[in-house]
Amino acid sequence: MKSWLYNRLFIFYTFVILLSLINHFWGQTWLDYMIGILAIPMLIVSYPGASKLFKILGTAFMFAGIFFFYSANLSIYEIPLLLTSNMTMLGFLLVLPWINSVVYVGKYDKQINQLMVKKVENLGSLYVKGTFTSYILMMFLNLSGINIAQEVLKENLNKLSKKVRDTFISKTTVRAYVLALIWSPMEIIVAITVGATGVNYLKILPYLLLVSFIALIVDVIVGKWRFKNIPFESPKETIPLPTKEIVKKLIQLFVALFLFLAFILMVSNLFNLNFIIAVTLVILPFSAIWALLIKRWYHFKILGYKLWKTQTNKMQNFVVLFISLAFFSNSLNATPALKVIQQPFMHYANSPFIIFVLILITYFLMSLIGVHPIGVIGVLVEILAPLFNIINPTSIAIVLIVSALATSSSSSYGITVTLTSINTNQNPYLITLRNLPFTFIFGFIGILVAILIL
Template identity: 45%
Template sequence: MGKHFISRYLYIFYCFVFILHIINVFLESETMNDTIGWFALVMLVVSFAGASRLFKILGMAFLFVGGTVYLTAGQSIIAIPSLFTSNMSLLVLLSMLPWMNSVVKSGRFDKSLNSLLHVNAKDLGSLYPRSSAITLTLASFLNLSAATISQDVLKEQLQTLKKDVRDSFIGTSTLRGYTLALLWSPLEILLAVTIFTTGVGYVSLLPWLLLIAGITFLLDSLWGRFYYRKYNYRLDREVNIDKKALIKKIAHLLLALILFLVLVIAIGNNLNLDFIFTVTILIFPFSLVWSIVMKRFKSFWTIGWRTWIEKTNTMQNFVVLFLSLAFFANSINDTPFLLFIQQPIIALAEYPFIIFVIIQLIFIGLSMFGVHPIATIGMLSGIVAVLIELMNPLSLAIVMITSAIATLTVGSYGLVVQLTSNNTGQSPYRITLNNLPYALIFGGIGSFVGYILL
């Protein structure tokens, strides 16, 4: 009973700590930071019971290694709580994302865009780029929800096809379109973590990430068009689409995204705030004003409040991961352990492309064993500190974000692959196998662009 009560109202405690952190970003008080550190320790303990087994193992590993290194280095025990606060901004960002998701749903943009999937196409080859592009557009705002929405529509539409063909089509078109949106979306947590780790500005990254997304989308669309064009299908009924209204919806959504990006850049530059924090504090007021302009405030608030509470109450996995990761990263700084793990990379400093490929393979390899890409970034954080001194940080950031995002299509135990497996009834290993060439090519394009920019 007590455990259920705590999990039901966990959002209140989380929200209290997050507000303290936001206030301290402006105050920059060491005393308040120490206080937040103690609250972070309580968050970690409370969240541990609700975390999944995998995240418990990762959290315990980071805490054990970080604690061992920290204590053997003779550091002060009193300073330990303050080591848990450096990733708090990422948790605050994660808690705010449901509000943007809710305003898009309240405006019914998801339903309007997915109506395009009902329009007749002569074969699966011509439907492939369309389904990928629609998932991409939705994912820019809806993140994980975009993939499941598109999959549900395609499942219904492709009922007459053989199951293996239908599953293959859904597992490739939706997951790949989904990743291409996350690559550059300011709302994607993996992008935020990469920026946080490398210190590279979002404005510097954006044009190159858009270029990579564009190249990858074109190559994948060509592949899908040729690979699936041998499969014919037809709908049971004719579907009439109001093209004018649909174009207005798409233009509205794109205009909102551009405006959000402009505001993030302008506010961040004028107030000298970092990218992650600027996105975090802008999401709610932007979503609120947008819902009022659309005259959808009531549905926005109803959807948003319920979704925010639900998502915040189930943040235990990320609380355990981010807080333990912060302790690990801060504990190993300036210690012999850090030098030990950096030596192999320093030895390959004259061969940056090999380093890029190794980073890509580490991300993909660990994802297949269930390691979240955020945890992989944490494991590489000590190496990143050295690489930034040896090469262009922009190149490194590009390689890390493309490698991390690519894993979302092949992580057999990852959330999006597992959801796709549940939606289609196919094995997650089959999804991984189908998308492995794409993940390698996607990451390879990122490595190639990164190498050119060195």
């Protein structure tokens, strides 16, 4: 019975999230209340399937929310209305697997991976190619891109010592992941920040690309120098694709990315929608049209549905986090406590550099005890809200995004490091130590760019 229920969670999740999306346009209070009531069993059934980290985060947010709820003397009948404010985030996650599916069925991942080991003589050259190839894959495939890139590198580095192999993989793939996602409209941290700060995505995009590009160039230069004296010979005999075919796939990916961003901005401006809603509405039709154009519709339907169903059934972590976070944030906003928490930041309102460093340190310290960046940013945007009228919100948004993803590369309990630890069978704390310098270099590059545009 339990297995039957958890295999069909996608139906319940989809129903509630669709109601929420409908009500975003309809704006009925009674329907919002009904969605809030449904959020309660949604939270309850999700809790057993959530990971230990998200159970702890959800429990902490709920208990803190209950404390602030009673401090604000709110009515118990208001609880459902306090649970729905993050449903759009769940809607965003609901459709995300579809764009991953079209990349898989188009075989972009397999063909682009051939770039990684083509004409490589030493590990320094492989570091550059491996980082850039991983970067391209992760723009579209997110965490799935890490698995693909790490498997390819493991196969091609199996003649090297485990220490060298682990060091190489944990640097190239983890760093490429965070660098690719700081500007991606499909990254939840970017979506949350743009929505919370009210900054136009098109306005912040060039600065995020600049930060990503600078950090990427610095990392590949250092990585090439670090590994240049280690010879490389690929152990795997493959029939390589012509370079023309690989370049064609790359061009298709970048054209698709450009059109995807254009459609998001067009829908957002045309219908006056916030960024998260616009991305959510665009992903599925855009992916379907893309699959039709590359003549992979049949495979897209089958794989897309399978991947969507699997990923939606595994949304317990995010359901627990976002519903509990909504309750906490809305309860906190109803009390004077928020102003007290805001005081340390307001004290340095005329010193943006100190504010930005505090943001980076907050993310880093929270990551050390396993707090997910989404949980941190959910609290930070509430605390920093008064500063949006004092400090350029674009600068704040840049630091919020860059700091969140920079610390993801060295968080021992984070999904990126954990996944790499499992894939390579190495201690997560070693991955953290190797990426710690990168975390702070990347974070301070973001702070520097944010300071320059104040």
